[in-house]
Amino acid sequence: MTTGLVISTAGLTKRFGHVTAVNAVDLHVPAGSRFGLLGPNGSGKTTLVRMLLGLVHPTSGSVEMLGRAMPRHSASVLPRVGAIVEGPAAWPHLSGRANLRLLDAAGSGGRRRDRRARIEDALQRVGLGGIDRRPVRAYSLGMRQRLAIAAALLRGPELLLLDEPTNGLDPRGIGEVRDLLIALNERGTTVVLSSHLLTEVEALCTRIGVMDAGRLVLTDDLETLRTPTGQVLLRSPHPAAVVGLLDGQVLERSGDTVVVREDDPAALNARLVAAGIAVTELTPLRRSLEQVVLAVTGAGSDRMDRRGR
Template sequence: MDVIGTSGLTKRFGRVTAVDHVDLRVPAGARFGLLGPNGSGKTTLVRMLLGLVHPTSGSVELLGRAMPRHGAEVLPRVGALVEGPSAWPHLSGPANLRLLDAAGPGGRRRDRRRRVQDALERVGLGGIDRRPVRAYSLGMRQRLGIAAALLRAPELLLLDEPTNGLDPRGIGEVRDLLIALNEAGTTVVLSSHLLTEVEALCTRVGVMDGGQLVLTEDLDVLRAPTGHVLVRTPDPAAVVPLLDGQVVGRSGDALVVRGDDAAALNARLVAAGVAVSELALQRRTLEQVVLGLTGTGSDRVDGGTT
């Protein structure tokens, strides 16, 4: 079953096409990363999924129901954080969550304090005091926004840059939390331009560029072996004639060797008396995949390249 399905989804703002005929499928139980440079259409797509922006054309289904027509039925089953956390700045974090919980359908009042406390504890704010949100750090605000998304034990989480403002430890904690939620049955969709975070968390990725979805694939497939093996040896000169044309690159004690059986290559070198200090199959990184698919757009305004 797909928890997200779009068909020909398009959004134009005047002459600008922000999202261009996107057909997206996200299966239940996935950890899905939506990647692309700033301005590629990721946030606009997420906003259309939630019914916050109406499409110019095309259709959206969320949890098997058409959006935004069935938003009142679907959205209580969805947790979302889009374009950063929002809050009443003069109120405390717990007070903000209680108001959000009261505003949503289906939440029983007698369980509200427990739900709020559970959500705060899950994001590392269980001991927060009554200080107003305006006194929170950016990382604390981000944690509060994630807590708000978790209030109703959602079936689907849609998170736009959820680790923004977090320190390295906080990033790791959020990653562990999302993996645990996913293993308990929640589908997680993460929109981000941070490739390392998506690579560490997600099992499937979609890449957007210029408003178009240019790739959707399992991460394991994208990072399949390249057909080359990296070999490090204190005697690289002995390897080149031994492998008879299989060496395709050399830098110091490192050689790139054509082949896909690292164990057999290691046995061959050792049998020939060559000492091997490192040997590993080469794989493409997610960064290489994304940069190979997306254009040259960036945040620069000086006409340079990055």
């Protein structure tokens, strides 16, 4: 594995009969990053994650995770990985704590005498510290999703692989999970988030991979992708004066807000100051992640949402 990578794939491909779900993917995830794997429903994201975890064997290509070949070394790698794949799974007739006790006992690497403390810590982290003995079948989808995240955190993983982890959560819950993942990442955990939700990936991740029709069509740092558009948004108590000065550059005006065509925001500000026009805000506009994704994915792709489902 290349130094500094927690995930590295080469030509990773999975075919189901005549359907190619994942097509020759070369994926590289740096250690310590918050990596967002974006793509519309059906783009191959979940199949890719399942191959990373050894749940599905590739048709061709290779996977290395945490420096070891997968699935050959899954017994030593998976205890260092927390994962959610295809939604929360649980024994529905048992309570949340009972589920976590069974999952913890089935794992390896943790001491039995610390089990209760690990479980309580994981539940507190995801906002389920006050759950009672109700069976999981009585939980809301949001509660089951939180329980799945708690299960992924039980072993203090070096790597988190999460497939749609905020599905079923309300806006407050989404924000809490995001804050939790950022805090874990700041303490050294690499986070890989697979999602079709642009806003969640944009709010959480520092590096982005985009899948379309089984291919990884783009990988780059979010800040690099969000390049300047050559437009500047400015606000002024004298918008008419701004329009008069910059008439040929004005693209739109709404109230005290004016959007102008300008590649050099500093020069624009100096020109306004020299003309005696007060400015309360001057912000260079950048491409949104939505614009980036739409530029590299097929127009017919199914559902890439800015909001939760």
